[in-house]
Amino acid sequence: MQSFNEQCYELVRQVPAGKVTTYKAIAHALGTGAYRAVGNAMASNPDTFPNKGATPCHRVVKTDGSIGGFAHLPEAKIALLQSEGVKIKNNTVDLTTFAHVFA
DNA sequence: CGGTTGACCAAGT
DNA sequence: GACTTGGCCAACC
Secondary structure: OHHHHHHHOOOOOOOOOOEEEEHHHHHEEEEEEHHHHHHHHHHOOOOOOOOOOOOHHHHHOOOOEEEEOOOHHHHHHHHHHHHHHOOEOOOOHHHHEOOOOOO
């Protein structure tokens, strides 16, 4: 059994390019409602950008579809998501189209 | 074991 | 439409 944050990373890695998930979805997939702990886990995550096998935390957005804090540079993440095929409007992702569902 | 913190959420003002 | 308040859960001190 991994730490809470390890489980968060696993789920985030399951999100394919061109899709996003939310803190709430991750927490729920883990069987808990700890949105904040998820965000906290990402904050402690080993890498904030897809290096080699790092956690693609840029595919995690807030429940309302807005980007969130991430690497304190949302603009960079927006550009990255768009390059993966995610359409972003007014710094907000269309969750009805790009929300990933965990198996 | 208690208190603080956080890449949050929802509702109220 | 932006700011404030209360609440939630796990990790850290």
